Amino acid sequence: MELTGAEIIIRCLQEEQVEYAFGYPGGAVLFIYDELFKQDKVKHVLVRHEQAAVHAADGYARSSDKVGVAIVTSGPGLTNAVTGIATAYMDSIPMVIISGQVPTYAIGEDAFQEVDAVGITRPCVKHNFLVKDPKDIASTIKKAFYLARTGRPGPVLVDIPKDVSNQKAEFEYPASVSIRSYNPPGKADSTQIRHAAQMLLEAKRPMIYAGGGVVQGDASLQLIELVRLLGAPCTNTLMGLGGFPASDNQFVGMLGMHGTYEANMAMQNCDVLLAVGARFDDRVIGNVAHFAEVPRKIIHIDIDPSSIAKRVKVDLPIVADLKLALNELLDVLKSSKQKPDAAELASWWKQVNEWRVKGGGMRYKNSTEVIKPQYVIETLHKITGGDAFITSDVGQHQMWAAQYYKFNKPRRWINSGGLGTMGFGLPAAMGVQLINPGETVACVTGEGSIQMNIQELSTCKQFRLPIKVLALNNRYLGMVRQWQEFFHGNRYSESYMDALPDFVKLAEAYGHVGMRIDNPADVEPAIKEAFARKDDLVFMDFRTDSTENVFPMVPGGKGLSEVILAEDL
Amino acid sequence: MRHIISLLMENEAGALSRVAGLFSARGYNIESLTVAPTEDPTMSRMTIVTRGSDAVIEQINKQLNKLVDVVAVMDLSEGEHLERELMLVKIRAKGEDRDELKRMADIFRGRVIDVSSDTYTIELTGAGSKLDNFLEAIGRELILETVRTGASGIGRGDRILKL
């Protein structure tokens, strides 16, 4: 049957079982919006800024195993979306962005609202397409979803000129797709897996370092089984939190710049390191030369060969899908007669536990005078039973949320790690809430970050999203202030934010409930009350200690054992 | 170390800019880059000459492989290979110089492909170093214009880069 390009686009989204698309209309996508209007299978969420559309699609994807979808118009619509696209790219989030483009005959003429969408997004997408003929729309969208979700996931942009969305073509959604130049890895090589098993069984001080790939690759159960079988300590990156349960005794906490002392020391001093779905980021291992000073064998499993041996030398690289590879590894280990050396493990754990004591876990000095931000997160954990979906923005509050909300399940911790995008938290929470209706969703934010996408309070009203916003309001761009305190001689250049709005009134102006909390004693009752309001968005403005810092801290460029602990200062 | 990398890629609009963009975005060095369609019109073959440590070259190969439009990658310098570059050079050729310059072109197995009353245009192929040597032999003062394609490379014998 002949359909217009716009009809084809919508049919494709229906075929992909897209429940929600996040977007904002404009001239170049008018035909597409017209078709959206005529059906009700794909529900459209009208955001207030295109960046938020992409972050919402991102939160939707991170908290489910689905591909997020955003629709934006040409020109400014696309450029507004770029921050969101780059955010998803850095954290490997599956997403399809459909952007309108000026008509094919006007491309290259500096037409109204023309930008080179394919060119601008090229470095921050997994792949992108410009569709010049309506008969190519269906196959291109099919490819886009396939690319977004397979292999190392990522955002894929499909740019569609206005005339193409209005021309007719025969529609048939391809049943399958294959791209000759793209063959995502599957199972691991069995010799390598046997080799890995041997190395792990012979280890005296084994350590497991698990990242976002465990969450994205749905390999959490396999990881848990493996860690138990090996009896080794396990750490998670910021992106991997929840991939291994924080309440498990074998969990040594997050590692890296703001990770626990024990995780970083174990990382530095282990003899066999198994890295799974993690990419040895600079915020994780700090100074590469310092990390490499200690000899250790590294086994690295990742679906993307370019993540392996990028920053550190690896002894056994295994390119595979994590879930499959871990299942293979488990099979080999379970059928092996050899067991991990209990005596060696015991003395390794003795050492790790000493570090635990020295590091003192995550600790802070609570106060009855002023609200400590850590206390707010601990209370949030308590009131929500540790089971909520928590999104966050970027800054100190993000680190405290990561440290003090003990995530036990994957896909519950939703934050921008790689790009570190302030403004991510609230729109991401919208996507999370829509795909997880009835679940508790909270956004931990700062008074700086929230103002970068605060307009989305309006979207939340329109779509009745009962998100709980916890602003840890320290009146500072706190993370910047902390660096200025440590490394720039207390010169707080432009990190104090004057003239903040009255967030309670602001929330009310958008039709929500606002609360301001000044006293530590009021923290728990306020959070209780807010979460009891099941149908309301509640904005909690916590006036927190403006001088609090995030510890432990491995300063940029330093080695993992050169950490500043809270007591050092 | 200098490496010569060959790739097959989809002959699609924008494919070249993906490769070039990758090199500039990641700070990799490009000494030369040549590209043209193959006997299969859906594919182009590209030769890139680059320099970098072993670790950088490994990343370059992996990053190239990761581009969806790239069908196959081969680091030719990892094994036996041939490389050739084409150069067109226009030189001032007047009076008694003309014979001497013609002889020089012959020695380097170049061909004079265009002649005017006071210029020769010479076509020369070979390894980059041979072309360099020729230019040196002619001397800067006589050279009016040079056009070089950059190296094209191919594996020796059974080393074949094909889909």
Ligand SMILES: Cc1cc2nc3c(=O)[nH]c(=O)nc-3n(C[C@H](O)[C@H](O)[C@H](O)COP(=O)(O)OP(=O)(O)OC[C@H]3O[C@@H](n4cnc5c(N)ncnc54)[C@H](O)[C@@H]3O)c2cc1C
């Ligand atoms: C203010 C701030 C402070 C930070 N401090 C820290 C810190 O202290 N500690 C910390 O850890 N991070 C910190 N980060 C985050 C950091 O910048 C990185 O984003 C993060 O460390 C990367 O996590 P990851 O290594 O798990 O990789 P991700 O970015 O999550 O990458 C996932 C990896 O898994 C692979 N993968 C994906 N799917 C699969 C699959 N199915 N099978 C196999 N492999 C797969 C991918 O190829 C990739 O290599 C901080 C960020 C900010 C903004």
Ligand SMILES: Cc1ncc(C[n+]2csc(CCOP(=O)(O)OP(=O)(O)O)c2C)c(N)n1
């Ligand atoms: C879009 C963007 N701009 C700038 C930064 C740099 N930056 C990182 S943290 C931070 C401060 C965030 O302040 P706030 O949201 O109040 O959080 P706090 O650190 O005080 O908890 C800034 C400016 C960033 N990450 N993102």
Ligand SMILES: [Mg+2]
């Ligand atoms: Mg702040």
